[in-house]
Amino acid sequence: MTAHETLITLQNVSLSYTVRAGMFKWSKHTPLKDISFDLHRGETVGIIGRNGAGKSTLLRLIAGILEADGGSIVNHGARVSLLSLGVGFVPHLTGRQNAMLSGMLLGLHKDEIAQKMGAIIEFSGLGPFIDQPLHTYSSGMRARLGFTVAIQVDPDVLLIDEVLGVGDEEFRTKSTAEMKRLIKSDKTVVLVSHNIPTVRELCDRLVWIENGQVKQIGPTEALLQNYAAHPAVK
Secondary structure, three states: OOOOOEEEEEEEEEEEEEEEOOOOOEEEEEEEEEEEEEEEOOOEEEEEOOOOOOHHHHHHHHHOOOOOOEEEEEEOOOOEEEEEOOOOOOOOOEHHHHHHHHHHHOOOOHHHHHHHHHHHHHHHOOHHHHHOEHHHOOHHHHHHHHHHHHHHOOOOEEEEEOHHHOOOHHHHHHHHHHHHHHHHOOOEEEEEOOOHHHHHHHOOEEEEEEOOEEEEEEEHHHHHHHHHHOOOOO
């Protein structure tokens, strides 16, 4: 792969499903409709929008967890890793066991994860808690573990769903520094966040999702000005 090469192409992507609307009634819900954009090697893209706009659903489509029922998503040979709290973790298993399971789900061999376990424990700062059940973890501890495992996978495309805003100040500082390291490399990062300062600092361009559709795509600063002025945001 070369710099600026297209890694993933989304063309008129839509997702619909039926939901119960009453005792004997069903209605069609379309969380995403006609989404089109490309992801290029080495760029950092922010996905912004109100709660319920479809941002997290979009990441799951890109990751291949959900399958679109309209349009197409073409992965041009990129390894994709989704970092989202609660995804792929089993509460009754220990942190170590969850790290092994999560790493394998993300494409690593069991032996590779075992070799990286020391680095996972050190970066996450979990220490002896790594062998405690996940249900005893705080949201910040889960974030530490999830982020650390995801970066060990060394993906071409890293999808991050709100995780940078969770946890203590030490974790936020550490994870943001790691994000900056990835950004300076040839990795592609897609970030869903409501934290405007973080988006402004890290992202090259933004995709604004409103009511399941792309409202605007453009350079970060110019798009944030339009976003802030939009009545729905206030």
